[in-house]
Amino acid sequence: xxxxxxxxxxxxxxxxxxxxxxxxxxxxxxxxxxxxxxxxxxxxxxxxxxxxxxxxxxxxxxxxxxxxxxxxxxxxxxxxxxxxxxxxxxxxxxxxxxxxxxxxxxxxxxxxxxxxxxxxxxxxxxxxxxxxxxxxxxxxxxxxxxxxxxxxxxxxxxxxxxxxxxxxxxxxxxxxxxxxxxxxxxxxxxxxxxxxxxxxxxxxxxxxxxxxxxxxxxxxxxxxxxxxxxxxxxxxxxxxxxxxxxxxxxxxxxxxxxxxxxxxxxxxxxxxxxxxxxxxxxxxxxxxxxxxxxxxxxxxxxxxxxxxxxxxxxxxxxxxxxxxxxxxxxxxxxxxxxxxxxxxxxxxxxxxxxxxxxxxxxxxxxxxxxxxxxxxxxxxxxxxxxxxxxxxxxxxxxxxxxxx
Amino acid sequence: xxxxxxxxxxxxxxxxxxxxxxxxxxxxxxxxxxxxxxxxxxxxxxxxxxxxxxxxxxxxxxxxxxxxxxxxxxxxxxxxxxxxxxxxxxxxxxxxxxxxxxxxxxxxxxxxxxxxxxxxxxxxxxxxxxxxxxxxxxxxxxxxxxxxxxxxxxxxxxxxxxxxxxxxxxxxxxxxxxxxxxxxxxxxxxxxxxxxxxxxxxxxxxxxxxxxxxxxxxxxxxxxxxxxxxxxxxxxxxxxxxxxxxxxxxxxxxxxxxxxxxxxxxxxxxxxxxxxxxxxxxxxxxxxxxxxxxxxxxxxxxxxxxxxxxxxxxxxxxxxxxxxx
Numbered sequence: 224x225x226x227x228x229x230x231x232x233x234x235x236x237x238x239x240x241x242x243x244x245x246x247x248x249x250x251x252x253x254x255x256x257x258x259x260x261x262x263x264x265x266x267x268x269x270x271x272x273x274x275x276x277x278x279x280x281x282x283x284x285x286x287x288x289x290x291x292x293x294x295x296x297x298x299x300x301x302x303x304x305x306x307x308x309x310x311x312x313x314x315x316x317x318x319x320x321x322x323x324x325x326x327x328x329x330x331x332x333x334x335x336x337x338x339x340x341x342x343x344x345x346x347x348x349x350x351x352x353x354x355x356x357x358x359x360x361x362x363x364x365x366x367x368x369x370x371x372x373x374x375x376x377x378x379x380x381x382x383x384x385x386x387x388x389x390x391x392x393x394x395x396x397x398x399x400x401x402x403x404x405x406x407x408x409x410x411x412x413x414x415x416x417x418x419x420x421x422x423x424x425x426x427x428x429x430x431x432x433x434x435x436x437x438x439x440x441x442x443x444x445x446x447x448x449x450x451x452x453x454x455x456x457x458x459x460x461x462x463x464x465x466x467x468x469x470x471x472x473x474x475x476x477x478x479x480x481x482x483x484x485x486x487x488x489x490x491x492x493x494x495x496x497x498x499x500x501x502x503x504x505x506x507x508x509x510x511x512x513x514x515x516x517x518x519x520x521x522x523x524x525x526x527x528x529x530x531x532x533x534x535x536x537x538x539x540x541x542x543x544x545x546x547x548x549x550x551x552x553x554x555x556x557x558x559x560x561x562x563x564x565x566x567x568x569x570x571x572x573x574x575x576x577x578x579x580x581x582x583x584x585x586x587x588x589x590x591x592x593x594x595x596x597x598x599x600x601x602x603x604x605x606x607x608x609x610x611x612x613x614x615x616x617x618x619x620x621x622x623x624x625x626x627x
Numbered sequence: 628x629x630x631x632x633x634x635x636x637x638x639x640x641x642x643x644x645x646x647x648x649x650x651x652x653x654x655x656x657x658x659x660x661x662x663x664x665x666x667x668x669x670x671x672x673x674x675x676x677x678x679x680x681x682x683x684x685x686x687x688x689x690x691x692x693x694x695x696x697x698x699x700x701x702x703x704x705x706x707x708x709x710x711x712x713x714x715x716x717x718x719x720x721x722x723x724x725x726x727x728x729x730x731x732x733x734x735x736x737x738x739x740x741x742x743x744x745x746x747x748x749x750x751x752x753x754x755x756x757x758x759x760x761x762x763x764x765x766x767x768x769x770x771x772x773x774x775x776x777x778x779x780x781x782x783x784x785x786x787x788x789x790x791x792x793x794x795x796x797x798x799x800x801x802x803x804x805x806x807x808x809x810x811x812x813x814x815x816x817x818x819x820x821x822x823x824x825x826x827x828x829x830x831x832x833x834x835x836x837x838x839x840x841x842x843x844x845x846x847x848x849x850x851x852x853x854x855x856x857x858x859x860x861x862x863x864x865x866x867x868x869x870x871x872x873x874x875x876x877x878x879x880x881x882x883x884x885x886x887x888x889x890x891x892x893x894x895x896x897x898x899x900x901x902x903x904x905x906x907x908x909x910x911x912x913x914x915x916x917x918x919x920x921x922x923x924x925x926x927x928x929x930x931x932x933x934x935x936x937x938x939x940x941x942x943x944x945x946x947x948x949x950x951x952x
Contacts, residue, residue: 336700370733379732386699387732391723397692398699398724405700408650408678415696427716431689438684439693593730594769596739596793599822599869602769 259468261480261512264487267540269548271487278330278490282555288329288486289550290564291349292543295321297568298344298357299517302375305576306521311361313375317342319484319516322542323448325349326489327416331497336402336415338386338395341376342448342515343418350383354571358579365585370593393423396432396445400506403436403443407504414500416444416493422453424467433508437474442500444493445476445508448483450515455528468510476508483511484542487549514540587613587623631812634805636779637667637744640786641705643816645675648703651790653680655690655707655744664709665746665805691717691743695724698738698795705790711747711799712756718764725795726770739793744786746802747775748840748890750936754929760839760891760922765797766868766900772796772821773867775839779810784819785865792821801840808843824871826878830860833884833949836875836901838864841888841937848942857950867897875901876908883914884949888937893921915952918945 264275271277280288299316306314317324324345328337337346344357356368360378363371368380369387379387386402389395399417406413423429424447436443447467451458464470471478477499481488489511496507514537518525525534550556587610591602598606610627617624631639645651653668659682662669672680683690687708694704708714714721721743729737749758765773772794776782782800789796801808827842828849835845842863849859860878864870879885885905887898898919905917920937928935 338696368733368735369731372733373731377731379735381732381735387735389724389727389731391719394692394720394724397686397689397720398696400689401693401696401698401702401704402700403696404693405650405697405702408652408702427688428692428720431684431686431692434684434686435689435693439681593734595772595869596729596737601869601872 254463255465257465257469257472259465259478259480261482262488262492263482263485264491265485265545265549267545267548269545269552276491278487278494280487280490282553284329285550285553285555288325288349289546289556291325291345292321292486292546293564294348294568295325295345296543297565298354298572301569301572301576302361303517303521310576310580311375313521314361315342315376315520316517317345319537319541320448320450320513321345322486322489322546323446323483323511323513324418326486327418327446327493330490330493331416332413334384334411334413335497336384336386336399336406336413337418338399338402338415339388339418340392340395340420340423341388341390342420344376344378346418347378347380347383347385350380350385352378352380352383352385354575355579356380358575359582362579362582363584364579364582366582367585370589371585393419393426393428395419396423396428397435398432399443399445400432400436400439400441403441403506404439407440407442412501414442414444414497416446418446418448420453421447421449421458421467422456422461424470425461433470433474433476433506436506437476440504441506442504443506444496444500445506446493447508447510448513449510450483450513452515452519452529454519454523455525457529466510466512468508471508476506478508478510480510480512483513484540484545486542486546583626584622586626628811629814630809631779632806632809633776633779633782633800634665634667636783636812637786637800638669638671639812639814640783640790641668641671642674644703644705644787644790645671645679647816650701651679651703651705652697653705653707654683656683656685656709658682658707663707665802667744667800668707687713687716688720691720691725694741694743695720695728695738698741699728699736701740703740703790705742705744708743708745710757711745711761712759714745714761721765721771721797722768726768730770737793738795741795742790743795743797745797745799746805747799748801748803749927749932750803750840752929752932753927755926758927760799760889762799762867763891763895763897766897770795771868773799774821774865775799775801775867776865777801777839777842777863778804778808779812781819781825781863781865783812784817785821787816788818788821791818796821799839803840804843819865822866822869822871824874825863825865826860826874827863828859828861830858830882832858832882833886833946834860834862834875834878834882835886835888835942835946836862836864837888838867841890844937844939844942845888847939848946851939851943852946855947857946859946870901872904872908875905879905879909880912883912886918886920886942886945886949888920888942890922890937892924893919894924896921915949918949920945
C-alpha cells in the first residue's frame with residue numbers, strides 16, 4: 224500500500240502549547256493556579272442571589288421536581304428503616320444530595336441516557352420509575368426488571384433510558400463516552416449524562432473516560448457529585464488538587480463548578496451543558512459541591528469518622544428545604560400541599576413494601592438466562608443437574624423448590 | 628476465491644462487516660490512518676471515514692469501556708487491543724462489565740454487539756510482553772465467548788460470525804501466522820459457526836486437540852506419528868468458550884487417547900478444563916492418561932523461546948507416550 228502524505232489533521236498539534244509566554248529561567252506553575260468559580264443561584268431562604276440567572280423552569284416543572292425530591296426523601300427514610308427491620312438486605316440513601324440527581328434529570332430530555340453510579344435514584348424517580356418498580360428491585364422479586372440478580376438499589380430501565388447500575392466504581396465513565404459517541408454518529412438529539420463521586424474520580428476509568436470523550440468529541444455530561452466522602456475517606460485524603468473540576472482543564476473539557484445543594488444551579492448548569500454538548504459535539508464536566516448527610520450505605524456508620532457538628536453544618540444546607548422555600552416564595556406551593564404530599568407518600572411507600580415483599584423470587588431458570596443471548600448447552604445441563612438436586616432436598620432450597 | 632494471508636483475511640472480514648452495517652466501527656491504538664501495527668485495519672479509514680475507523684488514546688480500559696458504551700447504545704464496536712499482553716488494563720471492563728451487562732440488567736441492556744480483536748501468542752521473538760496467550764483467564768468468565776482461528780479461511784468466517792453474534796466475543800488472532808499462513812479464501816461474505824470444533828483430519832488411534840497457531844504444530848506431529856503407523860484425529864477447537872464438548876468426547880470415545888496442546892502455561896491453562904471434562908465424559912473409553920503439551924509455568928522467555936514452545940517434537944513424544952502407555 225502506498226504511503227499517503229499526511230493531511231493537516233494528522234499534523235501534531237503543538238499550537239496549543241504556544242499561548243504561554245516563553246521564559247528563559249524556570250517558572251513552575253502552581254498546582255492550584257486554576258481559579259474555579261462556583262455557580263450559586265438559590266439561597267437557603269428561598270430567595271435568589273442578586274443577578275442570578277434562572278434555568279428554564281415553570282410552575283409545572285418546578286412542582287414535578289419538588290414532588291420528586293419529596294418522594295426521594297420519603298423513600299430513603301422508609302427504606303433505611305425497612306433495612307433496620309430486616310425487611311431488605313441493603314439500602315443507600317442520598318440524604319442531602321437529592322438535588323444533583325433530580326435536578327440533572329429535570330434539565331435533560333427523556334431520550335438522553337443517564338449512566339449513574341448508585342446514589343442517583345432521584346434521576347430515575349424523575350423519569351417515572353414507579354414506587355412498585357423500586358420495591359420489586361429492592362426485594363429481588365420476580366417482577367424486578369433486573370430479575371432479582373443484583374443487590375438493592377441497582378436499578379435500570381431501558382424504557383426510561385437509565386442504564387442499569389453496576390457496583391464497580393467508575394466503569395460507567397468510559398462507557399458513557401462510547402454511548403454518547405454512538406448517539407452523535409447517529410445524529411440523534413440526545414446526550415449522555417454520567418454521574419460519579421469524587422472518590423470514583425480516582426479510578427483509572429475516570430481518566431480513560433474523560434480523555435476518550437475529549438479526543439473523540441462525545442456529547443457527554445460528566446457530573447461529579449463531590450459529597451466529601453468515599454465511605455469513610457474524606458476528600459482531602461482522596462486528592463490534593465482543586466477538586467475534580469480542575470482536571471477538566473487538563474483534558475481540555477469545558478468545566479463548571481456548582482453548588483450541588485442548589486437545585487436551580489444544577490438545572491441551569493445541566494441545561495447549558497446539554498446545549499453545548501449537542502451543539503459543539505463535545506463533553507462537559509460539572510462538579511457539584513455537596514455533602515453526604517447520611518451513611519454511605521446501611522452497612523456504614525459515619526459516627527466513627529466524622530463529627531455531629533460537621534453534619535449539623537450541612538444540615539443547614541438542605542437542598543429540599545431550599546427548594547421548598549423558593550416554591551413558597553413563588554406561591555407555587557403551600558404548607559397544606561406539603562403535608563398532604565408527605566403523608567400520601569409515606570403511606571404509598573409503606574403499602575408498596577408490603578406488596579413487594581410477598582411477591583415470589585424469580586424461578587430457578589432465571590439463574591442461567593441472560594448469561595448469553597440463549598443459554599448454551601453446558602449451562603442448561605448444569606441447571607438440569609441443579610434442579611434434580613433441589614428436588615432431592617427441597618427443604619434446603621425453599622425459594623425455588625416449590626416451583627420445579 | 629482469492630489467495631490471502633491471515634491478516635488480509637481479517638482485513639477483508641472487517642471491510643465486509645463495515646460495508647454491511649454502517650453502525651460497525653473499528654478502533655484502537657494506531658488502528659486509524661496507519662491501519663494498525665500489523666496493518667489489520669489497513670485502508671478502512673480511507674474507505675469508511677475517521678468517525679468509523681480511528682485511533683484511540685493509549686488506554687486499554689478506555690478502549691473497552693468506550694466499546695461497551697457503544698455496544699449498549701446499539702452500535703457495533705470492533706475494538707482492537709494491540710497485543711493480548713496489554714489486555715489486562717481492560718480486564719475489569721471485560722470481566723465485570725462486558726460479560727455481565729445482559730445478566731445484571733435482566734436483559735434491559737446488553738453489549739452483544741461487542742467484538743474485541745487481539746493478536747496473541749509467541750514464536751516471534753516477542754519475549755514476555757509480546758507473546759502471551761491469555762485465553763484461559765477469559766474462559767473463567769461466564770458471558771464471554773472466546774474464539775481463536777487457525778488460518779485465513781477460518782479467520783474470516785469466524786470473525787464475521789463473532790462480529791454478528793449477539794454476545795461479547797474476544798477474538799484472539801495468532802500473530803505468528805499473520806503473514807505466514809496463506810490460503811484460498813472466498814471473497815464473498817460467509818460465516819463459520821461459533822461453539823463448534825472442526826475435525827481437521829480424521830484418525831483412529833489418538834485425538835490431538837489444539838487451537839490457533841498450535842494447530843500447525845499438531846498437524847506436523849501427526850505427520851511424524853503417521854510415519855510410525857499411528858493414525859491421529861486432529862481437531863481444532865476454534866471456540867474456547869463455550870466449547871464443543873460433544874465433538875471432542877465423540878472423538879476420544881473412538882480413539883481412547885487425547886493430547887491437548889496450548890502455548891499458555893500448563894497450570895490453569897484451558898487444557899486442564901478439557902481434560903477434566905473429557906475424563907468425566909469418556910472415563911471408560913480412555914486407554915491412557917490425557918496428555919497436556921503446554922508452555923512451562925514461567926513467564927514467556929526470549930532467548931530460550933524454542934525450548935519453551937510446545938513444539939511438534941514435544942507433541943510427538945506425548946503421542947508416543949500415550950500410545951505406549
